[in-house]
Amino acid sequence: MIDNGRVEESNLHRQIIFDTADCGRPKAEAAAKRLRALNPSVKINALDSELSAENTRTLLAEHTLALDCADNFPARRAVNAGCVALGLKYVYGAVYRYEGQLAVFDPAHGACYECLYPETGDERAGACEQCGVLGSLAGMIGAACAAEAIKLVAGMKETLEGRLWLFDALTYEGKIINLRRNPGCKICREL
Numbered sequence: 001m002i003d004n005g006r007v008e009e010s011n012l013h014r015q016i017i018f019d020t021a022d023c024g025r026p027k028a029e030a031a032a033k034r035l036r037a038l039n040p041s042v043k044i045n046a047l048d049s050e051l052s053a054e055n056t057r058t059l060l061a062e063h064t065l066a067l068d069c070a071d072n073f074p075a076r077r078a079v080n081a082g083c084v085a086l087g088l089k090y091v092y093g094a095v096y097r098y099e100g101q102l103a104v105f106d107p108a109h110g111a112c113y114e115c116l117y118p119e120t121g122d123e124r125a126g127a128c129e130q131c132g133v134l135g136s137l138a139g140m141i142g143a144a145c146a147a148e149a150i151k152l153v154a155g156m157k158e159t160l161e162g163r164l165w166l167f168d169a170l171t172y173e174g175k176i177i178n179l180r181r182n183p184g185c186k187i188c189r190e191l
């Protein structure tokens with residue numbers, strides 16, 4: 001688990017792993033403390049560091065599955081590039097205003113994140129602080145990410161692999177889109 005942020009009061013309505021006592025503490029450390037309290041037998045390696053294009057591949061190489069719960073495009077693209085390079089499956093979750101997204105990417109066999117959202121050059125927008133998000137939606141999508149991760153680790157066949165689920169928290173309507181690899185994708189086209 002990696003995060004270089006500090007818990008702020010404004011995070012608490014959507015980042016349900018934290019509470020007021022955590023404010024000011026490193027997020028990775030606070031989240032690890034909460035998870036250890038839930039289950040002391042779980043081994044957690046919490047890193048108070050920034051995820052970057054430089055360190056992602058090294059960090060991911062030690063794991064069998066990744067979860068991208070980032071709130072910024074550079075981190076998302078770093079996770080994707082690392083998973084593509086290593087052939088690692090990963091669960092992707094995102095929230096924006098009233099919309100949630102969930103997908104499982106398997107870059108060795110299908111589309112990657114870059115195929116779905118090619119880099120535009122202006123990636124500053126999109127963070128919850130700027131755009132707003134229905135706070136409870138983050139927890140809903142987070143729980144759905146956890147469900148996909150459990151299914152993948154357990155070897156279950158019914159997963160969102162190669163598909164994107166779009167969920168509207170206003171209407172409770174959703175749709176699932178099949179993802180296809182972009183032959184011109186700058187990240188996975190060499191596979």
Ligand SMILES: [Zn+2]
Binds near residue numbers: 111113114181185
């Ligand atoms: Zn791709």
